[in-house]
Amino acid sequence: MSDPKTKDTTMTATTAAISFDRVGMAYPGQKAGSELILADLSLSIAEGEFFILVGPSGSGKSTLLKIVAGTQKQTEGEVLAFGEKINGPDRRHGMVFQSVEEPLFEWLTVAGNVGFGPEVAGKSRKVCREIAQRYIDLVGLRGHEKKFPHELSGGMKQRVQIARTLAAEPELILFDEPFAALDALTRRVLQQELIRIWQETGRTMVYVTHDIREAVILGQRVAVMSRGPRANITRIYDIDLPYPRDDLDAEFARSVREIEADIEKEASSQWQAQ
Amino acid sequence: MASAMNKATARKDMAWSAASVAAVVLLWQAVSTWFVDPMFLPTPVAVLQGAWQLLLDGTLLSSIAVSMMRILSGWILGSAIAIPIGLAVGVSRTARALIDPFIHFFRFVPAIALVTLFIVWFGVGEVSKIILIAYATAFIVTVNTASGVSGISQDKLDAARCLGAKPLQVFRRVTIPASLPSIYVGMRLALASSFLVIAAAEMLAADSGLGYIIWTARLYFQVDWMFAAIIVLGLLGFITDRLWRWAGRSLFQRFLRGVTGY
Numbered sequence: 440m441s442d443p444k445t446k447d448t449t450m451t452a453t454t455a456a457i458s459f460d461r462v463g464m465a466y467p468g469q470k471a472g473s474e475l476i477l478a479d480l481s482l483s484i485a486e487g488e489f490f491i492l493v494g495p496s497g498s499g500k501s502t503l504l505k506i507v508a509g510t511q512k513q514t515e516g517e518v519l520a521f522g523e524k525i526n527g528p529d530r531r532h533g534m535v536f537q538s539v540e541e542p543l544f545e546w547l548t549v550a551g552n553v554g555f556g557p558e559v560a561g562k563s564r565k566v567c568r569e570i571a572q573r574y575i576d577l578v579g580l581r582g583h584e585k586k587f588p589h590e591l592s593g594g595m596k597q598r599v600q601i602a603r604t605l606a607a608e609p610e611l612i613l614f615d616e617p618f619a620a621l622d623a624l625t626r627r628v629l630q631q632e633l634i635r636i637w638q639e640t641g642r643t644m645v646y647v648t649h650d651i652r653e654a655v656i657l658g659q660r661v662a663v664m665s666r667g668p669r670a671n672i673t674r675i676y677d678i679d680l681p682y683p684r685d686d687l688d689a690e691f692a693r694s695v696r697e698i699e700a701d702i703e704k705e706a707s708s709q710w711q712a713q
Numbered sequence: 714m715a716s717a718m719n720k721a722t723a724r725k726d727m728a729w730s731a732a733s734v735a736a737v738v739l740l741w742q743a744v745s746t747w748f749v750d751p752m753f754l755p756t757p758v759a760v761l762q763g764a765w766q767l768l769l770d771g772t773l774l775s776s777i778a779v780s781m782m783r784i785l786s787g788w789i790l791g792s793a794i795a796i797p798i799g800l801a802v803g804v805s806r807t808a809r810a811l812i813d814p815f816i817h818f819f820r821f822v823p824a825i826a827l828v829t830l831f832i833v834w835f836g837v838g839e840v841s842k843i844i845l846i847a848y849a850t851a852f853i854v855t856v857n858t859a860s861g862v863s864g865i866s867q868d869k870l871d872a873a874r875c876l877g878a879k880p881l882q883v884f885r886r887v888t889i890p891a892s893l894p895s896i897y898v899g900m901r902l903a904l905a906s907s908f909l910v911i912a913a914a915e916m917l918a919a920d921s922g923l924g925y926i927i928w929t930a931r932l933y934f935q936v937d938w939m940f941a942a943i944i945v946l947g948l949l950g951f952i953t954d955r956l957w958r959w960a961g962r963s964l965f966q967r968f969l970r971g972v973t974g975y
Contacts, residue, residue, distance in 0.1 A: 510871050530877030541866040544873075546890045546968045556876040559886070589970055600872075607876045 456521060456611050456643040457484040457507055463515030464502055466668075476502050478669035480516070482662070484645060489637055491654040492647045492672075493698065494664030495706045500647040503664075504613045507645065508534045521610055530556055533609030537616040539596050543588040549575065549599055550584040556607025574602040577636060594625035601636065611643035618653070630656050634682050651702070655694050656684050663701050674701060755937040760944065763937030772926065777945060780915065780922040783839065784907045784953075787846020792900055794847065795854035799896070802855065803862020804888060816855055824849035824910045828917050837918045842911065849910045850903040854896065861895020862888060893968040901957055908950045923949075 464477040476499040484490045492500045505511040506518055509528040518525055520532060536542040544552055554571035562570070575584055578598040588596055597617055604612055618626040630653060637644055648654055654661045661676045678694055685691060738757050745756040755763070767773035801808040802816070824845050831848075835841035865888060873887045915924025923942045930938035961969050 508871070508875055510874065528871065528874035530875070532875065534871065534875040536868050536872060538866070538868050541868040542872040544869070544887065544890070545970050546893075555873070555878075555886075559873075559876065559878040559882045587967065587970075603872075603876065 454486055454522070455483045455519070456486040456488065457645065458482070458519045459503075459516065460518075461516040462506070462513045462518055464499065464506065464511070465514040474668050475514075476667050476670060477513075478515075478671060480671050482672060484643065486521075486643055487641050489634075489644045489657060489659045490646065491658030491661040492645065492664060493649060493651055493654045493661060493702065494670070495666045495702060496649065497667050497670075498664040499667050499670040500664055501615055504534070504615050504645065504647055507611070508532050508613055510534075530560065530607040531610045533604035533607055533612045535597070535600050535604050535612065535614045535617045537619055539593045539620050540588075542600055543596060543603075545588050548585050548587055549580060549591070552588070552599055553602045553606045555603060560607070570606050570608075571602075574606040577605065577639065578602040579632065592625075593621050594629060597621065597629060598632075601633070605636070605640065605642075609642065611645065614644065614646040616648055617646075619648070619650070626653070631683060633657065638682070651695050651698050652686060654698065655680075655691060656686065661694075661698060663698060663705065665705050673705060752934070753936060755940055759937045760940040763935065764941035764945070767926070767938060767941060773941070773945065776921060776923050776926055776942070777949065780911055780924070780946075781949065781953075783842045783914075783922065784846055784904075784911050787843040787911075788850050788900070788904055788907050790843060791847035791850025791903065792854050792896075795851040795899075796858055796896055798851075799855040799858025799899075800862055800884075800888070800892070802859040803892065804884065809859075816852060820852045820856065824906075825913045828914050832918045842914045842919070845914050846907045846910055849906045850900075853903040853906060854899040857895045857899025857902070858892060861892035861899075864895070865891045890968055893965065894970075897961055897965065897969055901954065904953060904957060905950065908946060912946060 459480050459482040462477060462480045463475045465475055480503070492503065494500055502511065506513050507520060507525065509525045509532060512525075525532070544555065547555070550568065550571050553575055554567040557567040557570045572584070575581060578601050580595065580598055580602065583591065583595065588599065591599065600617065618629050621629065633644075634657060646654075646657060648657075655678055658678055661678060662672045663674050663676070664670055665673045676694065676698060680688070680690055680694075686695075741754075742757050745751055745754045745759075751759065764773065767776075798812065802812050803809075827848065828845060831841040831845050835844055869887060869891060870883060873883045878886060911922070912924040912927065915922035916928040919925045923946050926942040927939050930936070930942070
């Protein structure tokens with residue numbers, strides 16, 4: 440556990456995968472200076488880090504991800520990814536969506552979906568196939584290459600999304616509650632798989648969830664966000680537990696409880712303020 | 714995936730449909746034999762005889778050919794114009810603002826109201842009829858295409874962009890394939906309205922076609938010819954619709970997963 444401000448100064452000294460500098464975000468359709476979803480948010484995420492964002496709903500977690508993905512633009516402050524300003528969506532900032540059905544291209548096979556990134560990058564058919572196969576194997580979908588999304592279970596569809604995002608060879612990957620719509624068992628399996636994939640690929644991962652147990656299973660750092668408007672990061676927890684993590688471990692339970700208490704306090708203080 | 718049970722249910726459905734058609738024809742035979750003057754409602758047998766007559770002198774086949782040619786050319790022409798417009802309207806706010814008023818105005822001007830105007834403009838030949846069908850087709854297909862495009866989920870478009878697709882690539886590789894189900898359904902609906910329009914057009918200004926048979930039969934008081942042409946029109950519509958459904962299921966199956974079975 441550390442104070443977010445001191446953490447920030449220490450992190451910016453090294454190369455940050457993502458850095459937010461006093462970022463503010465107005466509600467859509469409103470100009471800067473009016474009421475903000477996010478306000479004065481500063482944050483630095485190191486290269487190769489597995490970073491988790493938790494917080495009550497309406498805290499702007501998804502907004503933060505969309506700013507990094509480039510599908511939305513902050514109205515105040517500066518956001519850098521690997522030292523560069525974010526200028527619209529880009530294959531370097533991959534995104535795995537919560538929705539199981541919508542993000543996949545239902546007219547393409549698993550191989551076609553996963554090969555989409557290399558294909559739009561202009562790679563040859565053969566190279567696309569090779570890249571697709573590599574990531575299909577990585578997410579454990581070998582043998583399902585020729586299937587269409589409607590022939591897959593929810594968990595398999597999310598594996599396709601992860602493989603497809605990896606195949607575009609991003610520098611960092613954003614996850615917007617990717618397992619929230621899945622059943623508990625599938626979710627546990629995919630959490631372990633994701634840790635393995637992270638360890639094998641070494642990519643920077645930013646993962647939004649409202650499931651605190653999931654946050655502590657996955658993350659090296661867990662940031663708790665306050666409820667909006669003017670949401671911000673209230674605290675960042677370091678989770679110094681070895682992977683794979685044991686959720687029956689006393690240390691694990693202590694972290695979960697601590698974060699949970701923090702979020703509950705955050706939610707109830709908002710109620711009192713209203 | 715077509716299991717034995719599916720085939721059995723399909724056969725059962727087919728049997729029910731056949732029985733229902735047979736019952737209606739029998740009822741018609743009974744009504745026209747015992748209750749109604751056959752001058753006004755000829756029996757099915759008399760209609761078959763009338764159709765046979767028209768078939769023998771060549772009128773029926775040539776009329777079918779002419780009417781189908783007009784319908785299909787107009788339908789294809791109308792769709793070819795409508796699909797790009799619908800895509801543009803669905804994708805671009807500016808295009809929508811520019812084109813929307815016209816779409817929602819002319820959409821309510823029925824093609825039949827324009828028959829005489831089109832004859833004045835394009836003559837009594839094939840052109841006026843094909844343009845009329847194209848007109849009737851175009852609005853249905855445009856509206857369906859545009860609504861298909863605007864119904865594409867933002868996640869799907871964002872996913873493509875986050876994978877590195879440039880705007881033109883998103884359009885070609887996501888927008889078009891994702892709106893194919895709506896285009897397909899729009900064309901199916903437009904096909905039905907093409908049949909509606911062709912009958913009217915051929916009654917007012919034509920010397921051939923199924924509508925022409927229906928219209929001229931009154932001069933000879935050949936009600937059986939009218940019935941023959943009406944039934945052929947219905948059958949042709951039924952068959953083309955089935956063919957379009959078959960095409961959807963076999964040729965573009967991978968794109969049309971979202972289209973319902975009916």
